[in-house]
Amino acid sequence: DGGITQSPKYLFRKEGQNVTLSCEQNLNHDAMYWYRQDPGQGLRLIYYSQIVNDFQKGDIAEGYSVSREKKESFPLTVTSAQKNPTAFYLCASSIDLPSLNQPQHFGDGTRLSIL
Amino acid sequence: AQSVTQLGSHVSVSEGALVLLRCNYSSSVPPYLFWYVQYPNQGLQLLLKYTSAATLVKGINGFEAEFKKSETSFHLTKPSAHMSDAAEYFCAVTSRSNDYKLSFGAGTTVTVRA
Numbered sequence A: 001d002g003g004i005t006q007s008p009k010y011l012f013r014k015e016g017q018n019v020t021l022s023c024e025q026n027l028n029h030d031a032m033y034w035y036r037q038d039p040g041q042g043l044r045l046i047y048y049s050q051i052v053n054d055f056q057k058g059d060i061a062e063g064y065s066v067s068r069e070k071k072e073s074f075p076l077t078v079t080s081a082q083k084n085p086t087a088f089y090l091c092a093s094s095i096d097l098p099s100l101n102q103p104q105h106f107g108d109g110t111r112l113s114i115l
Numbered sequence B: 001a002q003s004v005t006q007l008g009s010h011v012s013v014s015e016g017a018l019v020l021l022r023c024n025y026s027s028s029v030p031p032y033l034f035w036y037v038q039y040p041n042q043g044l045q046l047l048l049k050y051t052s053a054a055t056l057v058k059g060i061n062g063f064e065a066e067f068k069k070s071e072t073s074f075h076l077t078k079p080s081a082h083m084s085d086a087a088e089y090f091c092a093v094t095s096r097s098n099d100y101k102l103s104f105g106a107g108t109t110v111t112v113r114a
Helices: none
Strands: A004-007 A010-013 A021-024 A031-037 A043-050 A054-057 A064-066 A074-078 A086-092 A110-114 B002-006 B011-016 B019-026 B032-038 B044-050 B056-058 B064-068 B073-078 B087-094 B108-113
Touching: A004 A086, A010 A021, A021 A031, A021 A086, A021 A110, A043 A064, B002 B087, B011 B019, B019 B032, B019 B087, B019 B108, B032 B064, B032 B073, B044 B056, B044 B064, B044 B073, B073 B087
Parallel strands: A010 A110, B011 B108
Antiparallel strands: A004 A021, A021 A074, A031 A043, A031 A086, A043 A054, A064 A074, A086 A110, B002 B019, B019 B073, B032 B044, B032 B087, B056 B064, B064 B073, B087 B108
């Protein structure tokens, strides 16, 4: 079955530590996205990528970094500069960005907490 | 700029009753609208989408939504609630004015009473 796999499901970060969240898709989608979800705030876009080796900042990119070396992979690093990292992180993909008819498909998320 | 407002962060309905979730959008250009559902500790699943083909859109699990341009609304309904409808629901909008990125509402949590 095609889909998006996020790992790990739960992650704990110590103060001053960088952590990386994995996102892999086998849908052959060009576009991939990272969202942060906090209670009562909906989803906020962190970074997105329309094509391999290219990515753009979303609305809340500070304290985060990404890479897109392969079409199927879009890992997110939460750096020590992100002072409030506790949240539910969702990865998504779509066929491509300008295709308004094509919805985004979501992974099952990673819940990050501070130790 | 585009944005979405979901009226009511929490809705409680009896099993078998009508489910109505409200969504109003703002967009300077024709929008494309989506409703997603999220079950606890899971990702979002697409319920339905409006892409200008028809104003009344039918989705999965018996849900439907009507696009009303004059009211800038895209409310989600289901005639008869089931216990399995208990979840969080998100309305989202995209358009070329925001480089086709999705903007999400804050979400509405639905509880279903037996």
